[in-house]
Amino acid sequence: MNLVPDRLPRRRDEARAMFRNAILDAAEAVFAERGFHGARIQDIAERARIAVGTVYNHFSQKDDVLSALLEERTEGLLAQVRADDREDEPAAFRPRLEARVARMLAYVQKHRAFFAIANEHGLFAGAVAPSARASARNLERMETFRAVFRAIVEEGIASGDLEPFDADALSRFLGGTMRAFVLTSLAQDGADVRAQATMTIDLFLYGASRRRKRAK
Amino acid sequence: MNLVPDRLPRRRDEARAMFRNAILDAAEAVFAERGFHGARIQDIAERARIAVGTVYNHFSQKDDVLSALLEERTEGLLAQVRADDREDEPAAFRPRLEARVARMLAYVQKHRAFFAIANEHGLFAGAVAPSARASARNLERMETFRAVFRAIVEEGIASGDLEPFDADALSRFLGGTMRAFVLTSLAQDGADVRAQATMTIDLFLYGASRRRKRAK
Amino acid sequence: MNLVPDRLPRRRDEARAMFRNAILDAAEAVFAERGFHGARIQDIAERARIAVGTVYNHFSQKDDVLSALLEERTEGLLAQVRADDREDEPAAFRPRLEARVARMLAYVQKHRAFFAIANEHGLFAGAVAPSARASARNLERMETFRAVFRAIVEEGIASGDLEPFDADALSRFLGGTMRAFVLTSLAQDGADVRAQATMTIDLFLYGASRRRKRAK
Amino acid sequence: MNLVPDRLPRRRDEARAMFRNAILDAAEAVFAERGFHGARIQDIAERARIAVGTVYNHFSQKDDVLSALLEERTEGLLAQVRADDREDEPAAFRPRLEARVARMLAYVQKHRAFFAIANEHGLFAGAVAPSARASARNLERMETFRAVFRAIVEEGIASGDLEPFDADALSRFLGGTMRAFVLTSLAQDGADVRAQATMTIDLFLYGASRRRKRAK
DNA sequence: CATGAATGAGTCTTCATTCAT
DNA sequence: GATGAATGAAGACTCATTCAT
Numbered sequence: 010m011n012l013v014p015d016r017l018p019r020r021r022d023e024a025r026a027m028f029r030n031a032i033l034d035a036a037e038a039v040f041a042e043r044g045f046h047g048a049r050i051q052d053i054a055e056r057a058r059i060a061v062g063t064v065y066n067h068f069s070q071k072d073d074v075l076s077a078l079l080e081e082r083t084e085g086l087l088a089q090v091r092a093d094d095r096e097d098e099p100a101a102f103r104p105r106l107e108a109r110v111a112r113m114l115a116y117v118q119k120h121r122a123f124f125a126i127a128n129e130h131g132l133f134a135g136a137v138a139p140s141a142r143a144s145a146r147n148l149e150r151m152e153t154f155r156a157v158f159r160a161i162v163e164e165g166i167a168s169g170d171l172e173p174f175d176a177d178a179l180s181r182f183l184g185g186t187m188r189a190f191v192l193t194s195l196a197q198d199g200a201d202v203r204a205q206a207t208m209t210i211d212l213f214l215y216g217a218s219r220r221r222k223r224a225k
Numbered sequence: 226m227n228l229v230p231d232r233l234p235r236r237r238d239e240a241r242a243m244f245r246n247a248i249l250d251a252a253e254a255v256f257a258e259r260g261f262h263g264a265r266i267q268d269i270a271e272r273a274r275i276a277v278g279t280v281y282n283h284f285s286q287k288d289d290v291l292s293a294l295l296e297e298r299t300e301g302l303l304a305q306v307r308a309d310d311r312e313d314e315p316a317a318f319r320p321r322l323e324a325r326v327a328r329m330l331a332y333v334q335k336h337r338a339f340f341a342i343a344n345e346h347g348l349f350a351g352a353v354a355p356s357a358r359a360s361a362r363n364l365e366r367m368e369t370f371r372a373v374f375r376a377i378v379e380e381g382i383a384s385g386d387l388e389p390f391d392a393d394a395l396s397r398f399l400g401g402t403m404r405a406f407v408l409t410s411l412a413q414d415g416a417d418v419r420a421q422a423t424m425t426i427d428l429f430l431y432g433a434s435r436r437r438k439r440a441k
Numbered sequence: 442m443n444l445v446p447d448r449l450p451r452r453r454d455e456a457r458a459m460f461r462n463a464i465l466d467a468a469e470a471v472f473a474e475r476g477f478h479g480a481r482i483q484d485i486a487e488r489a490r491i492a493v494g495t496v497y498n499h500f501s502q503k504d505d506v507l508s509a510l511l512e513e514r515t516e517g518l519l520a521q522v523r524a525d526d527r528e529d530e531p532a533a534f535r536p537r538l539e540a541r542v543a544r545m546l547a548y549v550q551k552h553r554a555f556f557a558i559a560n561e562h563g564l565f566a567g568a569v570a571p572s573a574r575a576s577a578r579n580l581e582r583m584e585t586f587r588a589v590f591r592a593i594v595e596e597g598i599a600s601g602d603l604e605p606f607d608a609d610a611l612s613r614f615l616g617g618t619m620r621a622f623v624l625t626s627l628a629q630d631g632a633d634v635r636a637q638a639t640m641t642i643d644l645f646l647y648g649a650s651r652r653r654k655r656a657k
Numbered sequence: 658m659n660l661v662p663d664r665l666p667r668r669r670d671e672a673r674a675m676f677r678n679a680i681l682d683a684a685e686a687v688f689a690e691r692g693f694h695g696a697r698i699q700d701i702a703e704r705a706r707i708a709v710g711t712v713y714n715h716f717s718q719k720d721d722v723l724s725a726l727l728e729e730r731t732e733g734l735l736a737q738v739r740a741d742d743r744e745d746e747p748a749a750f751r752p753r754l755e756a757r758v759a760r761m762l763a764y765v766q767k768h769r770a771f772f773a774i775a776n777e778h779g780l781f782a783g784a785v786a787p788s789a790r791a792s793a794r795n796l797e798r799m800e801t802f803r804a805v806f807r808a809i810v811e812e813g814i815a816s817g818d819l820e821p822f823d824a825d826a827l828s829r830f831l832g833g834t835m836r837a838f839v840l841t842s843l844a845q846d847g848a849d850v851r852a853q854a855t856m857t858i859d860l861f862l863y864g865a866s867r868r869r870k871r872a873k
Numbered sequence: 874c875a876t877g878a879a880t881g882a883g884t885c886t887t888c889a890t891t892c893a894t
Numbered sequence: 895g896a897t898g899a900a901t902g903a904a905g906a907c908t909c910a911t912t913c914a915t
Contacts, residue, residue, distance in 0.1 A: 024895095046262045049888060060897040062892085071889065129345045162433075171433050174424075181405040182428050189401030190394075208390075212398050216432035217378075217387050236915095240878085265905060276880040281907065456874095478694045481909060492876040494913085503910065561777045594865075603865050606856075610838075614860050617837030621829040640822075644830050648864035649810075649819050668894095672899085697884065708901040713886070 029067050031057040033081065036074045041122035045075055045130065075130065076146060082123055083150050089113045090157050102170040103210065106161065110187060111206035117191050118202060124191070158183055186213045245283050247273040249297065252290045257338035261291055261346065291346065292362060298339050299366050305329045306373050318386040319426065322377065326403060327422035333407050334418060340407070374399055402429045461499050463489040465513065468506045473554035477507055477562065507562065508578060514555050515582050521545045522589050534602040535642065538593065542619060543638035549623050550634060556623070590615055602646075618645045677715050679705040681729065684722045689770035693723055693778065723778065724794060730771055731798050737761045738805050750818040751858065754809065758835060759854035765839050766850060772839070806831055818862075834861045 035057035039048040050071055054061045068074045089112035099105045117124050130147070158180035165171035171179060190205045251273035255264040266287055270277045284290045305328035315321045333340050346363075374396035381387035387395065406421045467489035471480040482503055486493045500506045521544035531537045549556050562579070590612035597603035603611065622637045683705035687696040698719055702709045716722045737760035747753045765772050778795075806828035813819035819827065838853045 021895095028896095050890085051888075054898095061890090061899095062897055063895080065890070066895060069890095165433070169435055172435050174433065178406075178424060178428075179433050181408070182402060182433060185401040185403075185405030186398060187401075188404070189397040192397070208394060212394075212432065214432045214434040216428065216430045217381070217390065217395050217398060218430040219385055219388050237878090244878090266907080267905080270881095277906090278881060278908080279879055282878060282880095285907095287906065460875095482911085483909075486877095493878095493911090494876055495874080497911070498874065501911095597865070601867055604867050606865065610856060610860075611865050613837040613840065614834060614865060617833040617835075618830060619833075620836070621833030622826075624829065640826060644826075644864065646864045646866040648860065648862045649813070649822065649827050649830060650862040651817055651820050669899090676899090698886085699884080702902095709886090709903095710888085710901050711899080714899060714901095717886095719885070 025067070028059065028063065029077075031059065032064055032067055032074065033078055036078055037120070037123045040075070040078070040126050044126060078123060079127060079130065079147070079150060082120055082127065083154070085120070086113060086116055087153065087157055089116050090161070102165050102168050103214070106165070106213075107206050107210045109161070110209050111202055113187065114191060114202045114205055114209075154184075155180060183213055241283075244273075244275065244279065245293075247275065248280055248283055248290065249294055252294055253336070253339045256291065256294070256342045260342060292360070294339060295343060295346065295363070295366065298336055298343065299370070301336070302329060302332050303369065303373055305332045306377070318381050318384050319430070322381070323422050323426045325377070326425050327418055329403065330407060330418045330421055330425075370400075371396060399429055457499070460491065460495065461509075463491065464496055464499055464506065465510055468510055469552070469555045472507070472510070472558050476558060510555060511559060511562065511579070511582060514552055514559065515586070517552070518545060518548055519585065519589055521548045522593070534597050534600050535646070538597070539638050539642045541593070542641050543634055545619065546623060546634045546637055546641075586616075587612060615645055673715075676705075676707065676711065677725075679707065680712055680715055680722065681726055684726055685768070685771045688723065688726070688774045692774060724792070726771060727775060727778065727795070727798065730768055730775065731802070733768070734761060734764055735801065735805055737764045738809070750813050750816050751862070754813070755854050755858045757809070758857050759850055761835065762839060762850045762853055762857075802832075803828060831861055 032053065035053045036048070039052045039056055042048075043052070050061055050064055053074070054064050057064075064074070068077065090109050099108060159176050162171060162176050162179040162183060166173050166176065166179075186209055190209045248269065251269045252264070255268045255272055258264075259268070266277055266280055269290065270280050273280075280290070284293065306325050315324055375392050378387060378392050378395040378399060382389050382392065382395075402425055406425045464485065467485045467487075468480070471484045471488055474480070475484070482493055482496055485506070486496050489496075496506070500509065522541050531540060591608050594603060594608050594611040594615060598605050598608065598611075618641055622641045680701065683701045684696070687700045687704055690696075691700070698709055698712055701722070702712050705712075712722070716725065738757050747756060807824050810819060810824050810827040810831060814821050814824065814827075834857055838857045
């Protein structure tokens with residue numbers, strides 16, 4: 010095994026990745042502060058302490074910076090759901106859902122600067138009419154999300170934990186419920202993610218009506 | 226009563242209002258098509274079949290057109306909730322809530338072009354961290370919304386229909402649930418508003434868990 | 442003599458003149474405040490308490506308002522020089538010149554708001570290269586001025602009071618000297634016009650050098 | 658001495674300065690042709706053979722281009738007066754003044770395109786009432802001028818060459834006299850600066866009255 | 874003739890993108 | 895590949911002028 014020829018390329022790749030990440034981090038901050046349209050490439054470059062041209066060496070358009078950010082965070086968020094590779098993942102529906110929701114909330118909390126604006130760009134746009142403005146990739150992304158949520162709901166229906174309503178409606182409901190509390194995460198700095206997850210699940214499962222004798 | 230002196234001023238006011246409405250209608254359509262930033266004043270003027278300058282005779286900035294639209298639609302949406310003046314408004318919590326929700330869904334459906342973009346401008350931003358970008362008026366508007374939802378929830382708690390959870394959390398939950406179905410309204414042309422309202426309320430009240438013997 | 446047919450027309454003319462004057466007065470004030478380009482027809486109309494359209498009933502363009510003003514004030518200023526009709530006008534060169542200068546200074550002082558900006562529009566532009574921008578009428582006006590000053594100077598040369606220098610140079614010198622003190626008039630509210638006139642003439646005649654034994 | 662590291666920055670600075678000068682030169686010409694308001698940034702850019710945006714890389718507003726021009730020419734004009742560093746500067750009051758005036762006239766002649774419009778923007782506004790429109794910097798500039806002229810005049814009074822009149826009045830008189838002949842410079846292409854300077858000084862010192870036996 | 878809203882040509886300014894160094 | 899100045903298309907906004915009432 011000759012490692013030498015590997016070394017330089019590897020370093021190069023690392024360097025590339027560092028620039029790329031620096032740009033994305035800077036963009037996340039600047040987008041959050043000024044919104045996508047209010048953010049100038051110049052601002053992002055300055056925040057990343059690089060030159061404007063360098064941004065263009067890594068992304069061919071401003072839009073691509075946003076897309077990459079959406080891609081990255083979406084992927085990160087979805088990774089919180091996919092629990093297949095976790096050994097300690099609970100098996101029962103509710104605790105498993107709770108674990109997933111808690112992880113998602115934590116992730117959103119960590120990147121709240123970004124999620125605050127992602128909303129404006131259709132990340133949570135749900136079933137909004139696919140306007141000409143929503144890029145094809147955006148729609149795909151939303152569809153991935155939807156699929157993940159639908160899978161969860163279908164699991165629940167299959168396991169008998171959820172009422173066999175329309176899976177689509179239920180997945181939207183789950184999304185909406187989470188979103189309600191995600192927004193709290195965005196607003197607060199040190200939100201108690203665990204408690205929020207519990208409340209989210211509780212309301213998702215049993216609603217807001219006056220509980221009678223049902224055991225929680 | 227001498228109506229004559231009234232005539233001209235009245236006509237003038239009417240003319241003013243007509244222009245203003247034409248502009249707002251055109252803006253609603255253009256914003257929906259291209260988004261706020263993609264919409265040029267020229268586009269709005271053309272759609273309204275007036276000159277660019279005329280837009281500026283009625284709104285001093287592009288931003289103000291959006292604001293006025295938000296104002297108008299927000300007010301319209303809230304008007305659907307305030308049921309005090311309706312004689313046929315049901316008295317019981319659930320049917321009353323259902324009626325309100327149905328009216329709101331219908332209103333959103335009617336102005337879905339607008340609500341699709343209002344989303345991007347914080348109308349539903351909920352508790353998102355009040356960024357420097359959200360105008361003071363925007364915050365006020367969101368607060369009004371919040372207050373209306375909280376009032377509904379508090380009614381429900383008082384009447385014993387809702388579990389005495391934190392009113393703030395419940396109002397967010399109600400908002401999130403509605404939003405999930407509102408988005409469906411936005412996507413579809415002839416959505417069955419009544420059915421959606423029922424499903425919204427049902428999920429809001431009883432959640433998604435498998436129903437046992439509880440009477441629906 | 443039938444006065445009736447005269448009455449209405451006369452009143453009409455008076456009315457026209459009143460509007461015209463109101464506009465010119467307003468324009469004088471607004472031009473002085475904001476400069477010609479900074480003054481909007483709207484501003485002038487407001488100051489004159491009339492409608493924008495009315496301004497256009499009296500002047501066909503914005504430029505014409507300025508022109509009319511220049512015309513009027515130029516004429517007024519020149520009227521201060523032409524002393525032919527005054528019975529008490531001194532005959533000797535120096536007192537006569539002094540009287541004329543004093544009257545001009547007083548006139549400028551009275552209309553200083555206007556003269557402060559007239560400068561920007563070539564009223565005193567003197568021999569500036571006749572740019573394409575200086576309207577033909579403007580040049581004529583300047584020429585009239587020049588002619589008046591030259592006449593004065595030639596009088597002085599003829600009477601032996603002035604050194605037989607180039608009449609053109611002398612007239613420019615007289616203009617420059619006056620201008621130096623006119624500017625003081627513009628700055629101060631209650632400038633002592635008489636004293637200024639005396640100083641102007643004194644310097645014009647004898648210069649600034651140390652006086653020896655010559656009787657002043 | 659290592660010049661290498663210096664090279665690039667030095668070249669960059671030179672490049673910057675070249676663009677800046679190209680813009681100012683173009684602006685001088687265009688302003689002279691069309692006046693400040695009639696000059697479009699586009700015109701200036703075209704004349705300088707650069708893009709519109711480049712103008713904005715060097716000046717943040719159109720106003721700033723004019724200001725920079727005023728600054729530069731004012732400084733240039735004043736530099737003609739400050740004779741301290743000249744070895745061949747005459748010591749006696751009159752020849753010294755004459756040298757200074759000649760240099761100023763030559764400078765104005767050289768940049769007459771500019772001075773023709775500077776007039777419109779208060780460069781020579783003298784003691785005009787400091788309107789809200791005259792920028793603070795403008796006033797400063799005028800004050801500098803005034804100070805220079807006053808210093809000259811005071812020198813003359815101190816040396817006994819000038820009558821001990823009010824220094825302020827005398828400095829205005831000097832300015833006015835010069836201005837009268839400067840304007841001639843502006844009009845003519847190949848004006849005889851030396852002769853003009855002599856005439857200026859002569860009139861400034863001895864006025865226009867008929868000379869008796871006094872030795873010139 | 875007064876009125877004042879409608880008109881739309883005109884211009885400054887911004888900023889994504891390019892490219893020579 | 896980094897740099898940052900040059901580029902120029904694009905768009906908000908102004909305001910002189912028109913014209914229906």
